[in-house]
Amino acid sequence: MSAYLIIQATVHDWDKFKLYTQAVPPLIKKFGGHYIAMGAPELIEGKSAPKSIVMSQWPSCEAAHAFWDSPEYAEAKKLREGTGEFNIMLMDGLTQTPLE
Template identity: 75%
Template sequence: MSAYLIIQATVHDWQKFAKYTEVVPPLVEKFGGHYIAMGQPELIEGQDAPKSVVISQWPDCQAAHNFWQSPEYVQAQKYREGTGQFSVLLIDGLSQTTLE
């Protein structure tokens, strides 16, 4: 069953954050993920929206954890430090049988 990594971000230092955006996409691909949505969300209801949302799809939650905990990504996270506020969520996708 697919899993989805959802990152809500408000970046304050884009110049420093730029290195993170160069290094991470090849790692996502290496560990079996791919991006399915990225950008500034439209707030339809509620009080607040992050400035940016990134959603990546993974074969399963374990694949996403393997990426997140890999030495390569742990190193890449250093480029993100101090650049903004981030919330990271991981959720299982719905299986076809769940929908029926």
């Protein structure tokens, strides 16, 4: 079952954060993930939206955890320390729609 890694981000130091954005895409590919959405969301209801959302798709939650918990990503994650505020979520995809 597919899994989705969803990151809500508000970046304050783009110069430093760019190093992170250069290091991570090859790791995501290496561990079997790929980006499916990235950018500033349009708020159509509610009071606020994060500045940026990044979504990646993975073969499974286990594959996403293999990436997230890897020594390679631990090193890359250091590049984003102090660059902003991040909420990271992982969820399973649907095997069928709720109405089926």
